[in-house]
Amino acid sequence: MISGDLSIILVIKERCPCRRPELKIKVNPEDFQVEEILARPLVQTPAAHRVYRLRKRNWNTVDALSEIARSRGVELRDLHWCGRKDRSALTVQYFSTSSPVDMTFRSTNLSAEFAGFSDSRLGPGSISGNRFRIVLRDLDAQESEVIDKRLEEVKLFGFANYFDDQRFGDVSGGGVFPGEMIVKRRYGEALKCIFTAFHPGAPERVKARKAEIASKWGNWKDLSPLCTEPRLRGMLEVLTRGESELEALGKLPREEMSQYLSSYQSFLWNLLLEGILKETVGNLLTIRCRPVDLLQYRDLPREVFRRLAELVIPTPAAGMPEVPGGFGKVLSRVLYSRGVRLSKLRLPEIHQAFLSSFGRRAISVPEELKWGEDNDRLFPGRRIISLEFILQAGSYATMLIKSVSRG
Known part of the structure; x- marks a missing residue:
């Protein structure tokens, strides 16, 4: 799982026997900044739900909201948020509550301020995307040149929209999913x-x-x-x-069972997307992911890019819609390789959670992508690349970083 209190090293592996670059992200929280973008503007006239802007540093989302709820004498279940944000980052996100209690809060590395009102409570569908500001550190001249070239490609063609390591924190060292074992009974x-x-x-x-x-x-x-x-x-x-x-x-x-099942579902979706890329794209490179390495593309012919940009792939579940583009056979191969039938994803005996299918875009094209290079003050003699971009909700900035770190 990409997380930690100090620096994170990403190693991107390519199939050729050439030198593998290493880079560091999250050396400090300011190196990884995330801000949620609400899908609908808040209103300033009173409505059913108060919305607060949460700013945190070195806090995970649940712990931060638990601390605020405890200090105000309300239950955590009375707070609703759009998604979890990393501990090792500087993040801005939103939460809502129907409670009349003022949730304004301020302490070291954590604050909540009133932002407005909403007719409905916030949830995963309440944001359109996230704005990122990320610093890549400890690069030499060759590595920064490689990344610069790949950024130009990603700006034009995007990257495969895989679920990244954060989604798979429950996977054992042997690559065993609790969710897969549950599906297999x-x-x-x-x-x-x-x-x-x-x-x-x-x-x-x-x-x-x-x-x-x-x-x-x-x-x-x-x-x-x-x-x-x-x-x-x-x-x-x-x-x-x-x-x-x-x-x-x-x-x-309930939340933990849901996490186990959705983690396995995300893994199957990743394998499905990779299988589709194998059938439609050449010039693939391998990126190191958890629990298995995955294939990422570089550039795309115009027609292939158009096709992938329009492709929305349903996540595997019993009763899921047909995989578009004639790629149903790819899903069949993925399920066969894992020894699972689609019908097994219906779990009536599990009362806490269930698997439902939702569509996820095959590729993610960052908006407003810009970057610059400078000397690295923390690692003398080395270089940094500072990135800023917007990703659609659900896309992983760490996957973009993996995609540009080797070309």
Whole structure:
């Protein structure tokens, strides 16, 4: 998952045996700035929902809103927001509430100010896009030249609109999706994934504890002192009583179950898009992604660009619409490769969440893309490239960065 308190290194791998450049992003929060763009303007006359502008630095969205809600004596569930923004960034986003309580807030690295009113509460569909200001650091002259050339191509042709690593934080080190195990009705394996998962940057003591859980898996009473997380303890109590693995999964919070399922759905969509690119585009390069590397294009013939720019691909789900462009066979190959049938994506036994299909554009073309080069004051003798651009809602700036970092 692309996250961290210091710098993030992106390594872009190409198939040729040439030198692989490295660059650093998020060396400090100011190097990665994001601002939501609301799809509809707010009004200043009183309406059902008050909307606040949230500014945060080194806070994730849920923790930031939880802190504000706690300080004002309201429940987090009374606040509604458009999407989560990275902790290691300087972000501006919006949230709404129907509560009459004034949610204005100010502390170090976190503030909320009244922005206006809305007739409806905010949600994922309330923004049209995000504006990014990003600094790429620690580049040499050759690397900056490569990136400059690729930026020119991306400005014209965009990039493949894959879901990026942030979407796949639940995937185990072995590339196992809890969501895939649930879809395959292998509930025990799903539980083991959930109990033993840890963030790549976790302390060694956490990794050791998770390894011990894996080694004692099935001996539920022995796991009790190792499962300190409340959500794990709730599931473990069900297993200890001899109830089924499915009943244990029923203790997962709604949001977490939804995350597991949507993560797997996003993975299938990525494979579908990659398969479509293989059939329609030449000159593909490999970019390093989680949980598997993916293919990205460079430039496109005019007709291919037009076709891809118009292509909206439905995310896999039972009852999904037909994949347009005659690419249904690509989806069939993807599902076969994972040992899954489309009908298996209907999950009546899972009460917390379900998979529904929605359309996602095949490619993303940044708007107002501009960039400049300068000396890197943090890494003497090296160069920086500063980027500014707008992406449609749901597109990943980190995917754009991966796309331009090797050409």
